[in-house]
Amino acid sequence: MLKIDLSKYKKEFTEYTELRVQENRSTNIVLVNGDIMDNSSSASSGISARVNKNGNWGFASNPVISDEEIEKVILSATENANFLGTKQSKGKVAFQKRPHSSQNEFYTKQDLKDQNAKIEFLKKLDDYIKSKYPDLSSRTLVLSALDMEKNMITSDGSNSYSMIPKAHIYAILNKNVNGENFEMFKVTGGSGQFEDVFKKPEDLFKEIDEAYNNLIEKTEGVYAIAGMKEVVLDAKIAGILAHEAIGHTTEADFVLSGSVAADYLNLEVASPLISLVDFAHTFRGEKCPVPVYIDDEGVKAEDKVIIENGVLKGYMHNKQTAMQLNMDVTGNARAYAFSDEPLVRMRNTVILPGKSKLADMIASIEDGYYLVQSSNGQADSTSEFMFGITLGYEIKNGKIGKAIRDTTISGIAFDVLKSVTMVSDDMDWNCSGMCGKKQPIPVGMGGPAIKCKVNIGGK
């Protein structure tokens, strides 16, 4: 619906200018114990322009999409850059010019399902949980789907149109045992519209059964023993390590503001077993969970190798950071809403698989933990990270032991990566969360299981 020809507005450009028309559409349905708590649909669209004049950025946006408003927004962004120009001048900028044209849309080719069908899907899933697991104290199902449609043009010759969707179902199961409340969640879904991601409720029953079994294990779980421990981080957690703990420190805007990675370029920062790449759109011939073919500054998105065999090889850039650090642009400038300016953001950040088998990795640990699922994660410019752990097990004498209660792990990411001694040959992808950095943004992340040392919280 946003496939309007933006080239006619180029005549309004007087400085370096980006013009974008965008709509984000989302669907949310929440069932708590079978009752619908949220049944909503939302759409937010509009236009924005960003202008750079003598190093000063001006930005403006408006929700009304019309010829008149588009011209006004371009003018307003230009005036905002001029306003800063009356206060300060940073000199002429010379961004790298990489004109590129891209069209990528991932609309489903199937008949669209209405909200009724989506509610029925969730109700069937809920009925299954209710009848099979009557001992649960509560059950919550959330359907969350997002379509991001963008149309943009830049003064240096780029243009693009894209529609990138994702859809997920979150199941949260609770059980009371002796007055204590235990929780387990499971996320399914990924890249694509609802119709492409979810075929029938029965496909999710196995995941629900697994979540319930994990919940029961946790009700019988023990507290982790606090301290530095040898662990196997499951493939499901490696992605969040790649993204939170390492990825953010190598975003070039953070590098410029003093991230620890600024000092490590071309130095060994990890075990030689570790290679970390921010993929643009394709991994080993398959579409990544959040494919980015062109970024929101009109730069062709290319894969960026961050760590190669343990050596830090580069950073992720927008046009400005690439200019400031005299490096190549990478296509990492991304904006969430029409009213947001592009920031340096990750796309699909992964630790590459190795050669070990998960079973051998677990067998090699005498006293440690196998950590399987995380909740939230945070990281620091120092690369110190923290992840909440919602599913994990003791490892005793090379064998999986009791489940552990919810806890937290932490470490200095570059130190943790140096402690890696085994990397599994499999891989898990995830795009269920949103990365937060002034704006939210969908990101893909993934990796194999890794054996390393981390600090674990507990008794």
Add this chain to the structure above:
Amino acid sequence: MKYREILDYCIKSFKEKGIDKSKCTLDQTEKRELYFNNGSVSMFRTTFNTRLSLNAIKNDKLGSIILNKTDKASLDKAIKDAIELANASQPDPANDISEFQPSEDFTAGVMAPDNDKMYFRLNEFLNHVKTAYPITHFEEGGLSYIRTNHFFKNSNGVDYSQDQGEYQFMTMFTSKKDKKMSSFNYTYKLMKGLDEKLIDIVNLKALLKQSAEEIDAKPFDKKFTGEIIITPDCLGSILSPLMSHLGDYYHITGASLLKDKLNEKIASDKFTLRSDPVCDCYATNSFITEDGYKNQNAVIIEKGVLKTFLLTLHGSKKTGKARALTDGSNMSVDTGDTALADMIKNTKQGILLSRFSGGHPNNNGDFSGIAKNSYYIENGEIKYPVKEIMITGNALGMLNDIVEISKESIDYGFCNYPWVKIKNITISGK
């Protein structure tokens, strides 16, 4: 159509199409934002947005649409879509709207931005930091002006509006010298005006000083059970699990640890927690609750006794418990009778906790996470900044372990917190 006419049109259309109850809100937001990075102002933004929320209830079935358009064609489509969603939904008697109350219009804050003064204050701040804190770098930050015109109407005749304008300042920074660096830290304040220098607001000077000191933070190798003094900058994040256990979701799922604790003692009698959404003492106000009631100031915990849950109309109807008179915004903790300096002097072994990076507490309130930007205290003295240190406790249990609350507090424009000392916290290093 003007704003009120838009809502009148939607409610009238819903009624004509057989909808029993409807609720419509409209927000018109104007923002002016100056951002900075690498020590100088980098961008000036002006953005406008609309948020129209339409809720239709038919036979106890709810459908909701959110859009940012108000032309007639968009309205007609959104009304039709909301009705379709309601028809597709399941009946729930808890889906309801607020009953009739007399109309009121509220106005608060500053009604127009001063762009030149915004630039002046920001540039003044950046220049000051450059000379006074030479090893400190900004990761991001900005000074903004936001004005929101909010309109609320429902089919019971409720008709409220709020016109609010405020300045917001946010800065996130880290310090670095040679290859030594600190963890990032940040602060945030809402303001009615720009009379005060930005360097003088909240706890900013202390945070910047600490940031520079923290490049020499020492890894911690001790493990002990001790006391933590939570700074006002950190207290909000420590209290947030408590808010979850007072709200709709935890009550409806039965997971709230406080569900049977109304009018019972759940905290030290030193602890009083308030929500003052309509107090003029704050830079921002919330005069209308999301479910369509005139908001009120209220005490949530008074001298350790839980006085109210924070249930909305929907949460109240689902659980049979009373709807809260406040929406829980503009929180404050009453100050105590101990000076901060004395709180430190009275601490045998513990941590001054300035920022907490932790996992979400589990449903039993157990939490663990990293103490960031924090200092080791021993025998009544702050010894040195520490890093790689983990603390473990229980988010609700710790309310009973409050030892002292400071006389001093910090006003962030949307909350006001003192320093709070808590005992029995597990503190462990590497």
